Amino acid sequence: MFKKVLIANRGEIALRVIRTCREMGIKTVAVYSTADKDSLHVRFADEAVCIGKPAGVDSYLNIPHIMAAAEITNADAVHPGYGFLAENAKFSQICADHGIKFIGPTPDMINNMGDKITAKETMIKAGVPVVPGSGGLLESLEQAKDLAKNHVGYPVILKATAGGGGKGMRVVWEESELERAYNTAKAEAAASFKNDGIYMEKFVEEPRHIEIQVAGDQYGNVCHLSERDCSIQRRHQKLVEESPSPFMTDELREKMGAAAIKAASAINYESVGTIEFLVDKHRNFYFMEMNTRIQVEHCVTEEVVNFDLIKEQIKIALGEKISGKNYFPQMHAIECRINAEDPYNDFRPSPGKITTLHTPGGHGVRVDSHVYTGYVIPPYYDSMIGKLITVAQTREEAIDTMYRALSEYVIEGVKTTIPFHLQLMKNEDFRSGNFTTKFLETFKMQ
Numbered sequence: 001m002f003k004k005v006l007i008a009n010r011g012e013i014a015l016r017v018i019r020t021c022r023e024m025g026i027k028t029v030a031v032y033s034t035a036d037k038d039s040l041h042v043r044f045a046d047e048a049v050c051i052g053k054p055a056g057v058d059s060y061l062n063i064p065h066i067m068a069a070a071e072i073t074n075a076d077a078v079h080p081g082y083g084f085l086a087e088n089a090k091f092s093q094i095c096a097d098h099g100i101k102f103i104g105p106t107p108d109m110i111n112n113m114g115d116k117i118t119a120k121e122t123m124i125k126a127g128v129p130v131v132p133g134s135g136g137l138l139e140s141l142e143q144a145k146d147l148a149k150n151h152v153g154y155p156v157i158l159k160a161t162a163g164g165g166g167k168g169m170r171v172v173w174e175e176s177e178l179e180r181a182y183n184t185a186k187a188e189a190a191a192s193f194k195n196d197g198i199y200m201e202k203f204v205e206e207p208r209h210i211e212i213q214v215a216g217d218q219y220g221n222v223c224h225l226s227e228r229d230c231s232i233q234r235r236h237q238k239l240v241e242e243s244p245s246p247f248m249t250d251e252l253r254e255k256m257g258a259a260a261i262k263a264a265s266a267i268n269y270e271s272v273g274t275i276e277f278l279v280d281k282h283r284n285f286y287f288m289e290m291n292t293r294i295q296v297e298h299c300v301t302e303e304v305v306n307f308d309l310i311k312e313q314i315k316i317a318l319g320e321k322i323s324g325k326n327y328f329p330q331m332h333a334i335e336c337r338i339n340a341e342d343p344y345n346d347f348r349p350s351p352g353k354i355t356t357l358h359t360p361g362g363h364g365v366r367v368d369s370h371v372y373t374g375y376v377i378p379p380y381y382d383s384m385i386g387k388l389i390t391v392a393q394t395r396e397e398a399i400d401t402m403y404r405a406l407s408e409y410v411i412e413g414v415k416t417t418i419p420f421h422l423q424l425m426k427n428e429d430f431r432s433g434n435f436t437t438k439f440l441e442t443f444k445m446q
Protein backbone atom coordinates (compact mmCIF):
# COMPACT_ATOMS: atom_id res chain seq x y z
CA MET A 1 0.00 0.00 0.00
CA PHE A 2 1.16 3.56 -0.62
CA LYS A 3 1.85 5.44 2.59
CA LYS A 4 1.47 8.91 1.18
CA VAL A 5 0.15 10.23 -2.14
CA LEU A 6 0.92 13.73 -3.38
CA ILE A 7 -1.89 15.17 -5.51
CA ALA A 8 -0.35 17.32 -8.25
CA ASN A 9 -3.57 19.20 -8.96
CA ARG A 10 -6.20 21.54 -7.55
CA GLY A 11 -9.96 22.02 -7.38
CA GLU A 12 -12.56 19.31 -7.39
CA ILE A 13 -10.28 16.56 -8.74
CA ALA A 14 -7.74 17.11 -5.94
CA LEU A 15 -10.61 16.66 -3.44
CA ARG A 16 -11.90 13.65 -5.35
CA VAL A 17 -8.52 11.91 -5.07
CA ILE A 18 -8.07 12.86 -1.40
CA ARG A 19 -11.46 11.30 -0.58
CA THR A 20 -10.53 7.93 -2.06
CA CYS A 21 -7.08 8.00 -0.42
CA ARG A 22 -8.81 8.57 2.94
CA GLU A 23 -11.00 5.51 2.42
CA MET A 24 -7.94 3.46 1.54
CA GLY A 25 -5.99 4.65 4.59
CA ILE A 26 -3.44 6.54 2.49
CA LYS A 27 -2.07 9.87 3.75
CA THR A 28 -2.30 12.80 1.34
CA VAL A 29 -0.20 15.81 0.42
CA ALA A 30 -1.84 18.76 -1.31
CA VAL A 31 0.21 21.20 -3.35
CA TYR A 32 -1.12 24.68 -4.01
CA SER A 33 -0.31 27.99 -5.62
CA THR A 34 -0.53 31.23 -3.65
CA ALA A 35 -3.89 31.84 -5.38
CA ASP A 36 -5.26 28.60 -3.88
CA LYS A 37 -4.14 28.95 -0.25
CA ASP A 38 -7.78 29.00 0.96
CA SER A 39 -8.83 26.08 -1.23
CA LEU A 40 -10.63 23.06 0.23
CA HIS A 41 -8.05 20.62 -1.16
CA VAL A 42 -5.46 22.31 1.06
CA ARG A 43 -7.67 21.88 4.13
CA PHE A 44 -8.76 18.31 3.32
CA ALA A 45 -5.23 16.94 2.83
CA ASP A 46 -3.08 15.70 5.70
CA GLU A 47 -0.25 18.02 4.62
CA ALA A 48 0.00 20.89 2.19
CA VAL A 49 2.95 22.52 0.43
CA CYS A 50 2.88 25.84 -1.42
CA ILE A 51 4.58 25.33 -4.77
CA GLY A 52 4.61 28.82 -6.25
CA LYS A 53 2.88 31.76 -7.78
CA PRO A 54 -0.60 31.56 -9.38
CA ALA A 55 0.37 30.99 -13.02
CA GLY A 56 0.29 27.31 -13.99
CA VAL A 57 3.93 27.36 -15.18
CA ASP A 58 5.01 28.57 -11.72
CA SER A 59 2.97 26.00 -9.78
CA TYR A 60 0.82 23.07 -11.04
CA LEU A 61 2.93 22.75 -14.21
CA ASN A 62 6.26 23.28 -12.48
CA ILE A 63 7.90 19.86 -12.24
CA PRO A 64 10.90 20.86 -10.04
CA HIS A 65 8.59 22.53 -7.52
CA ILE A 66 6.29 19.49 -7.37
CA MET A 67 9.20 17.03 -7.08
CA ALA A 68 10.65 19.13 -4.24
CA ALA A 69 7.29 18.97 -2.44
CA ALA A 70 7.20 15.16 -2.89
CA GLU A 71 10.77 14.90 -1.59
CA ILE A 72 10.29 16.96 1.58
CA THR A 73 7.01 15.25 2.48
CA ASN A 74 8.34 11.76 1.69
CA ALA A 75 5.46 10.93 -0.67
CA ASP A 76 5.78 7.53 -2.33
CA ALA A 77 3.31 8.22 -5.16
CA VAL A 78 1.92 11.13 -7.21
CA HIS A 79 -1.61 11.42 -8.57
CA PRO A 80 -1.72 13.91 -11.46
CA GLY A 81 -5.53 14.30 -11.77
CA TYR A 82 -6.55 15.68 -15.19
CA GLY A 83 -5.10 18.62 -17.14
CA PHE A 84 -1.80 20.15 -15.97
CA LEU A 85 0.82 17.31 -15.95
CA ALA A 86 -1.56 14.36 -16.33
CA GLU A 87 -0.42 13.57 -19.90
CA ASN A 88 3.14 14.83 -19.61
CA ALA A 89 5.47 11.90 -20.41
CA LYS A 90 8.48 13.77 -18.99
CA PHE A 91 6.76 14.12 -15.62
CA SER A 92 5.83 10.42 -15.57
CA GLN A 93 9.51 9.62 -16.36
CA ILE A 94 10.91 11.96 -13.70
CA CYS A 95 8.63 10.41 -11.06
CA ALA A 96 9.88 6.94 -12.06
CA ASP A 97 13.51 8.12 -11.98
CA HIS A 98 13.00 9.34 -8.41
CA GLY A 99 11.35 6.18 -7.16
CA ILE A 100 7.96 7.87 -6.87
CA LYS A 101 5.08 5.93 -8.42
CA PHE A 102 3.18 7.96 -11.02
CA ILE A 103 -0.46 6.88 -10.66
CA GLY A 104 -1.10 6.64 -14.39
CA PRO A 105 0.53 5.20 -17.50
CA THR A 106 4.25 4.96 -18.34
CA PRO A 107 5.99 7.64 -20.48
CA ASP A 108 5.92 5.31 -23.52
CA MET A 109 2.15 4.91 -23.35
CA ILE A 110 1.65 8.68 -22.98
CA ASN A 111 4.00 9.43 -25.91
CA ASN A 112 2.44 6.81 -28.16
CA MET A 113 -1.01 8.39 -27.78
CA GLY A 114 0.17 12.02 -27.55
CA ASP A 115 1.29 12.08 -31.19
CA LYS A 116 -1.94 11.65 -33.15
CA ILE A 117 -0.40 10.14 -36.30
CA THR A 118 1.54 7.59 -34.24
CA ALA A 119 -1.65 6.81 -32.32
CA LYS A 120 -3.59 6.25 -35.57
CA GLU A 121 -0.84 4.00 -36.96
CA THR A 122 -0.92 1.95 -33.77
CA MET A 123 -4.71 1.61 -34.05
CA ILE A 124 -4.61 0.56 -37.72
CA LYS A 125 -2.11 -2.20 -36.83
CA ALA A 126 -4.34 -3.29 -33.96
CA GLY A 127 -7.38 -3.51 -36.24
CA VAL A 128 -9.27 -0.58 -34.70
CA PRO A 129 -11.30 1.43 -37.26
CA VAL A 130 -9.91 4.90 -37.97
CA VAL A 131 -11.18 7.68 -40.25
CA PRO A 132 -9.67 7.27 -43.75
CA GLY A 133 -7.14 9.96 -44.62
CA SER A 134 -3.53 10.76 -45.42
CA GLY A 135 -2.12 8.16 -43.04
CA GLY A 136 1.09 10.07 -42.31
CA LEU A 137 2.11 13.73 -42.39
CA LEU A 138 1.18 15.93 -45.34
CA GLU A 139 4.39 16.66 -47.25
CA SER A 140 3.18 19.48 -49.51
CA LEU A 141 0.14 21.42 -50.67
CA GLU A 142 0.26 19.51 -53.97
CA GLN A 143 0.13 16.18 -52.16
CA ALA A 144 -2.76 17.45 -50.00
CA LYS A 145 -4.66 18.52 -53.14
CA ASP A 146 -4.16 15.16 -54.79
CA LEU A 147 -5.19 13.24 -51.66
CA ALA A 148 -8.34 15.29 -51.08
CA LYS A 149 -9.43 15.16 -54.70
CA ASN A 150 -8.51 11.63 -55.74
CA HIS A 151 -8.33 9.51 -52.60
CA VAL A 152 -10.13 10.90 -49.52
CA GLY A 153 -12.87 13.01 -51.13
CA TYR A 154 -14.28 16.35 -49.89
CA PRO A 155 -15.12 17.42 -47.26
CA VAL A 156 -11.82 16.83 -45.46
CA ILE A 157 -10.42 17.99 -42.14
CA LEU A 158 -6.81 19.02 -41.43
CA LYS A 159 -5.47 18.27 -37.96
CA ALA A 160 -2.18 18.85 -36.11
CA THR A 161 -0.34 15.66 -35.18
CA ALA A 162 0.72 17.26 -31.89
CA GLY A 163 -2.81 18.60 -31.34
CA GLY A 164 -5.93 17.08 -29.88
CA GLY A 165 -9.08 18.41 -28.34
CA GLY A 166 -9.93 20.39 -31.46
CA LYS A 167 -7.10 22.95 -31.45
CA GLY A 168 -5.87 24.02 -34.89
CA MET A 169 -8.33 21.94 -36.94
CA ARG A 170 -9.60 23.13 -40.34
CA VAL A 171 -12.57 21.74 -42.26
CA VAL A 172 -12.22 22.05 -46.05
CA TRP A 173 -15.37 21.68 -48.18
CA GLU A 174 -13.88 22.19 -51.65
CA GLU A 175 -10.54 22.50 -53.41
CA SER A 176 -10.67 26.32 -53.63
CA GLU A 177 -10.39 26.49 -49.80
CA LEU A 178 -7.55 24.02 -49.42
CA GLU A 179 -4.49 26.26 -49.89
CA ARG A 180 -5.54 28.78 -47.26
CA ALA A 181 -6.59 26.04 -44.80
CA TYR A 182 -3.32 24.15 -45.34
CA ASN A 183 -1.24 27.24 -44.59
CA THR A 184 -3.22 28.39 -41.55
CA ALA A 185 -3.43 24.88 -40.06
CA LYS A 186 0.36 24.52 -40.40
CA ALA A 187 1.06 27.98 -38.95
CA GLU A 188 -1.34 27.38 -36.04
CA ALA A 189 0.19 24.00 -35.28
CA ALA A 190 3.70 25.52 -35.27
CA ALA A 191 2.59 28.35 -32.97
CA SER A 192 0.53 26.21 -30.56
CA PHE A 193 2.55 22.98 -30.38
CA LYS A 194 6.04 23.89 -31.72
CA ASN A 195 5.39 21.13 -34.29
CA ASP A 196 3.91 22.07 -37.69
CA GLY A 197 3.08 18.49 -38.71
CA ILE A 198 -0.47 18.18 -40.06
CA TYR A 199 -2.49 15.32 -41.52
CA MET A 200 -5.78 14.89 -43.40
CA GLU A 201 -8.93 12.93 -42.68
CA LYS A 202 -12.31 12.55 -44.33
CA PHE A 203 -14.62 14.96 -42.46
CA VAL A 204 -17.35 12.99 -40.69
CA GLU A 205 -20.46 15.20 -40.74
CA GLU A 206 -22.61 15.63 -37.65
CA PRO A 207 -20.95 12.88 -35.62
CA ARG A 208 -21.61 11.86 -32.06
CA HIS A 209 -18.73 11.86 -29.61
CA ILE A 210 -18.90 8.57 -27.74
CA GLU A 211 -16.00 7.38 -25.60
CA ILE A 212 -15.29 4.06 -23.93
CA GLN A 213 -13.78 3.91 -20.43
CA VAL A 214 -11.08 1.25 -20.15
CA ALA A 215 -8.81 -0.11 -17.44
CA GLY A 216 -5.67 -2.18 -17.86
CA ASP A 217 -3.35 -3.71 -15.27
CA GLN A 218 0.39 -4.46 -15.23
CA TYR A 219 -0.23 -8.04 -16.40
CA GLY A 220 -1.92 -7.35 -19.73
CA ASN A 221 -5.53 -7.66 -18.54
CA VAL A 222 -7.78 -5.00 -20.09
CA CYS A 223 -11.50 -4.41 -19.59
CA HIS A 224 -14.01 -1.78 -20.62
CA LEU A 225 -16.58 -0.03 -18.46
CA SER A 226 -19.00 0.97 -21.26
CA GLU A 227 -19.48 4.36 -22.83
CA ARG A 228 -20.09 8.00 -22.15
CA ASP A 229 -21.84 10.28 -24.62
CA CYS A 230 -20.06 13.66 -24.74
CA SER A 231 -21.77 15.16 -27.77
CA ILE A 232 -23.03 18.22 -25.85
CA GLN A 233 -19.96 20.41 -26.35
CA ARG A 234 -19.35 24.06 -27.08
CA ARG A 235 -16.12 25.02 -28.86
CA HIS A 236 -14.64 21.67 -27.81
CA GLN A 237 -15.55 22.23 -24.15
CA LYS A 238 -17.80 19.48 -22.85
CA LEU A 239 -20.77 20.76 -20.88
CA VAL A 240 -22.89 17.63 -20.33
CA GLU A 241 -21.92 13.95 -20.34
CA GLU A 242 -24.01 10.86 -19.80
CA SER A 243 -23.91 7.10 -19.64
CA PRO A 244 -25.28 5.07 -21.29
CA SER A 245 -25.42 6.98 -24.59
CA PRO A 246 -29.02 7.40 -25.82
CA PHE A 247 -27.65 6.42 -29.27
CA MET A 248 -26.14 3.14 -28.06
CA THR A 249 -27.40 -0.35 -28.87
CA ASP A 250 -26.24 -3.60 -27.27
CA GLU A 251 -24.65 -4.57 -30.57
CA LEU A 252 -22.76 -1.28 -30.98
CA ARG A 253 -21.57 -1.40 -27.35
CA GLU A 254 -20.25 -4.89 -27.95
CA LYS A 255 -18.33 -3.73 -31.05
CA MET A 256 -17.03 -0.45 -29.61
CA GLY A 257 -16.09 -2.14 -26.33
CA ALA A 258 -14.11 -4.79 -28.20
CA ALA A 259 -12.39 -2.10 -30.31
CA ALA A 260 -11.51 -0.09 -27.18
CA ILE A 261 -9.99 -3.17 -25.57
CA LYS A 262 -7.95 -3.82 -28.74
CA ALA A 263 -6.79 -0.19 -28.67
CA ALA A 264 -5.66 -0.27 -25.03
CA SER A 265 -4.12 -3.75 -25.40
CA ALA A 266 -2.09 -2.56 -28.42
CA ILE A 267 0.02 -0.38 -26.08
CA ASN A 268 -0.22 -2.75 -23.08
CA TYR A 269 -2.11 0.05 -21.38
CA GLU A 270 -1.77 0.24 -17.64
CA SER A 271 -4.12 2.46 -15.58
CA VAL A 272 -7.57 3.81 -16.40
CA GLY A 273 -8.03 5.58 -19.73
CA THR A 274 -10.52 6.53 -22.40
CA ILE A 275 -10.82 5.73 -26.09
CA GLU A 276 -12.68 8.51 -27.92
CA PHE A 277 -14.67 7.63 -31.02
CA LEU A 278 -16.59 9.58 -33.64
CA VAL A 279 -19.84 7.78 -34.46
CA ASP A 280 -21.73 8.67 -37.65
CA LYS A 281 -25.47 8.45 -38.25
CA HIS A 282 -25.14 4.91 -39.63
CA ARG A 283 -23.42 3.86 -36.38
CA ASN A 284 -20.03 3.49 -38.06
CA PHE A 285 -17.42 4.37 -35.45
CA TYR A 286 -13.86 5.61 -35.80
CA PHE A 287 -11.01 5.96 -33.30
CA MET A 288 -10.31 9.64 -32.62
CA GLU A 289 -7.90 9.85 -29.64
CA MET A 290 -6.96 8.04 -26.49
CA ASN A 291 -6.89 10.00 -23.24
CA THR A 292 -4.27 8.50 -20.94
CA ARG A 293 -5.72 10.04 -17.76
CA ILE A 294 -8.73 10.05 -15.49
CA GLN A 295 -11.27 12.42 -17.05
CA VAL A 296 -13.56 15.08 -15.63
CA GLU A 297 -16.61 13.01 -16.62
CA HIS A 298 -15.44 9.73 -15.03
CA CYS A 299 -18.20 10.14 -12.39
CA VAL A 300 -21.05 9.18 -14.73
CA THR A 301 -19.34 5.86 -15.33
CA GLU A 302 -18.80 5.41 -11.58
CA GLU A 303 -22.51 5.93 -10.98
CA VAL A 304 -23.78 3.53 -13.66
CA VAL A 305 -21.35 0.67 -13.03
CA ASN A 306 -21.12 1.33 -9.26
CA PHE A 307 -17.35 1.46 -9.15
CA ASP A 308 -14.73 3.89 -7.74
CA LEU A 309 -12.43 4.58 -10.71
CA ILE A 310 -9.83 6.44 -8.62
CA LYS A 311 -9.60 3.48 -6.25
CA GLU A 312 -9.15 1.19 -9.25
CA GLN A 313 -6.45 3.48 -10.65
CA ILE A 314 -4.57 3.40 -7.33
CA LYS A 315 -4.93 -0.37 -7.02
CA ILE A 316 -3.55 -0.85 -10.55
CA ALA A 317 -0.59 1.40 -9.69
CA LEU A 318 -0.01 -0.80 -6.61
CA GLY A 319 0.28 -3.82 -8.92
CA GLU A 320 -3.09 -5.39 -8.23
CA LYS A 321 -4.75 -7.51 -10.92
CA ILE A 322 -8.07 -6.53 -12.47
CA SER A 323 -10.70 -9.19 -13.03
CA GLY A 324 -10.73 -8.74 -16.81
CA LYS A 325 -14.52 -8.74 -17.04
CA ASN A 326 -16.37 -5.82 -18.58
CA TYR A 327 -18.87 -3.57 -16.83
CA PHE A 328 -22.26 -2.56 -18.21
CA PRO A 329 -24.58 0.29 -17.22
CA GLN A 330 -27.07 -0.68 -14.52
CA MET A 331 -28.45 2.86 -14.19
CA HIS A 332 -28.53 6.13 -16.16
CA ALA A 333 -26.29 9.01 -15.06
CA ILE A 334 -25.91 12.57 -16.33
CA GLU A 335 -23.29 15.15 -15.42
CA CYS A 336 -23.66 18.90 -15.81
CA ARG A 337 -20.50 20.96 -15.55
CA ILE A 338 -21.07 23.95 -13.32
CA ASN A 339 -18.72 26.63 -14.63
CA ALA A 340 -18.25 30.21 -13.44
CA GLU A 341 -19.23 31.53 -16.86
CA ASP A 342 -22.05 33.69 -18.15
CA PRO A 343 -24.23 31.61 -20.51
CA TYR A 344 -26.11 34.79 -21.57
CA ASN A 345 -22.82 36.39 -22.60
CA ASP A 346 -21.02 33.88 -24.81
CA PHE A 347 -19.96 31.85 -21.74
CA ARG A 348 -17.52 34.56 -20.68
CA PRO A 349 -15.55 33.56 -17.53
CA SER A 350 -16.95 35.06 -14.33
CA PRO A 351 -14.35 34.72 -11.56
CA GLY A 352 -14.86 36.33 -8.15
CA LYS A 353 -16.31 35.69 -4.71
CA ILE A 354 -19.16 33.26 -4.05
CA THR A 355 -21.35 35.21 -1.65
CA THR A 356 -24.07 32.56 -1.23
CA LEU A 357 -23.94 28.83 -1.87
CA HIS A 358 -26.65 26.21 -1.43
CA THR A 359 -25.78 22.79 -2.80
CA PRO A 360 -28.51 20.39 -3.96
CA GLY A 361 -28.97 16.99 -2.39
CA GLY A 362 -31.47 14.20 -2.07
CA HIS A 363 -32.00 10.90 -3.83
CA GLY A 364 -29.86 10.32 -6.90
CA VAL A 365 -27.79 13.50 -6.55
CA ARG A 366 -23.99 13.75 -6.34
CA VAL A 367 -22.03 17.00 -6.19
CA ASP A 368 -18.26 17.00 -6.68
CA SER A 369 -17.08 20.50 -5.92
CA HIS A 370 -14.37 22.36 -4.05
CA VAL A 371 -16.19 25.65 -3.48
CA TYR A 372 -17.92 27.08 -0.41
CA THR A 373 -19.60 30.32 0.72
CA GLY A 374 -16.93 33.03 0.72
CA TYR A 375 -14.66 31.13 -1.71
CA VAL A 376 -12.96 33.36 -4.26
CA ILE A 377 -12.70 31.77 -7.73
CA PRO A 378 -9.26 32.74 -9.01
CA PRO A 379 -8.99 33.95 -12.63
CA TYR A 380 -5.89 31.87 -13.43
CA TYR A 381 -7.35 28.41 -14.02
CA ASP A 382 -10.30 26.77 -15.77
CA SER A 383 -13.73 27.98 -14.77
CA MET A 384 -15.23 24.69 -13.58
CA ILE A 385 -16.42 25.07 -9.98
CA GLY A 386 -18.26 21.80 -9.66
CA LYS A 387 -19.98 18.85 -11.25
CA LEU A 388 -23.59 17.95 -10.62
CA ILE A 389 -24.29 14.30 -11.32
CA THR A 390 -27.67 12.59 -11.13
CA VAL A 391 -28.41 8.90 -11.35
CA ALA A 392 -31.71 7.08 -11.86
CA GLN A 393 -33.20 3.95 -13.40
CA THR A 394 -33.99 5.67 -16.68
CA ARG A 395 -32.67 8.59 -18.73
CA GLU A 396 -35.93 10.47 -18.34
CA GLU A 397 -35.80 10.19 -14.55
CA ALA A 398 -32.12 11.20 -14.47
CA ILE A 399 -33.06 14.34 -16.48
CA ASP A 400 -35.99 15.10 -14.16
CA THR A 401 -33.76 14.67 -11.10
CA MET A 402 -31.17 16.92 -12.76
CA TYR A 403 -33.76 19.64 -13.37
CA ARG A 404 -34.90 19.41 -9.75
CA ALA A 405 -31.29 19.50 -8.43
CA LEU A 406 -30.34 22.43 -10.71
CA SER A 407 -33.40 24.30 -9.38
CA GLU A 408 -32.12 23.81 -5.81
CA TYR A 409 -28.59 25.00 -6.63
CA VAL A 410 -27.99 28.58 -5.49
CA ILE A 411 -24.70 30.25 -6.35
CA GLU A 412 -24.54 34.02 -5.89
CA GLY A 413 -21.72 36.45 -6.54
CA VAL A 414 -20.65 34.97 -9.86
CA LYS A 415 -22.44 33.94 -13.06
CA THR A 416 -22.72 30.21 -13.66
CA THR A 417 -23.83 27.71 -16.30
CA ILE A 418 -26.81 26.63 -14.14
CA PRO A 419 -29.38 28.64 -16.22
CA PHE A 420 -28.02 27.00 -19.39
CA HIS A 421 -28.40 23.50 -17.93
CA LEU A 422 -31.96 24.26 -16.70
CA GLN A 423 -32.96 25.21 -20.26
CA LEU A 424 -31.15 22.25 -21.77
CA MET A 425 -32.98 19.80 -19.48
CA LYS A 426 -36.31 21.14 -20.84
CA ASN A 427 -35.16 21.08 -24.49
CA GLU A 428 -37.13 18.60 -26.62
CA ASP A 429 -34.18 17.55 -28.78
CA PHE A 430 -32.01 16.94 -25.74
CA ARG A 431 -34.78 14.99 -24.01
CA SER A 432 -35.37 12.89 -27.12
CA GLY A 433 -31.68 11.91 -27.14
CA ASN A 434 -31.52 12.90 -30.78
CA PHE A 435 -28.50 15.25 -30.92
CA THR A 436 -24.97 15.40 -32.37
CA THR A 437 -21.84 17.46 -31.69
CA LYS A 438 -23.50 20.25 -33.72
CA PHE A 439 -26.38 20.59 -31.24
CA LEU A 440 -25.01 23.58 -29.29
CA GLU A 441 -24.12 25.53 -32.46
CA THR A 442 -27.81 26.32 -32.86
CA PHE A 443 -28.96 26.24 -29.21
CA LYS A 444 -30.09 29.67 -28.04
CA MET A 445 -30.59 30.82 -24.43
CA GLN A 446 -34.10 32.17 -23.79
Ligand code: MV4
Nearest residue numbers: 131157164165166201202203204209233288437
Ligand atom coordinates in the same frame (compact mmCIF):
# COMPACT_ATOMS: atom_id res chain seq x y z
C1 MV4 B 1 -13.30 15.14 -36.56
C2 MV4 B 1 -14.60 15.54 -36.88
C3 MV4 B 1 -15.12 15.09 -38.07
N1 MV4 B 1 -14.41 14.30 -38.89
N2 MV4 B 1 -12.62 14.35 -37.41
C4 MV4 B 1 -12.89 17.66 -32.51
C5 MV4 B 1 -12.01 17.37 -31.38
C6 MV4 B 1 -10.91 16.55 -31.89
N3 MV4 B 1 -10.55 15.54 -30.95
C7 MV4 B 1 -11.44 15.96 -33.15
N4 MV4 B 1 -12.65 16.64 -33.47
C8 MV4 B 1 -13.36 16.33 -34.56
N5 MV4 B 1 -12.71 15.51 -35.43
C9 MV4 B 1 -13.16 13.96 -38.53
N6 MV4 B 1 -12.46 13.18 -39.37
C10 MV4 B 1 -15.29 16.36 -36.01
C11 MV4 B 1 -14.66 16.77 -34.85
C12 MV4 B 1 -15.43 17.66 -34.01
C13 MV4 B 1 -15.91 17.24 -32.77
C14 MV4 B 1 -15.62 16.00 -32.24
C15 MV4 B 1 -16.11 15.61 -31.03
C16 MV4 B 1 -16.91 16.49 -30.31
C17 MV4 B 1 -17.19 17.72 -30.79
C18 MV4 B 1 -16.70 18.13 -32.02
C19 MV4 B 1 -17.00 19.40 -32.50
C20 MV4 B 1 -16.52 19.78 -33.69
C21 MV4 B 1 -15.73 18.93 -34.47
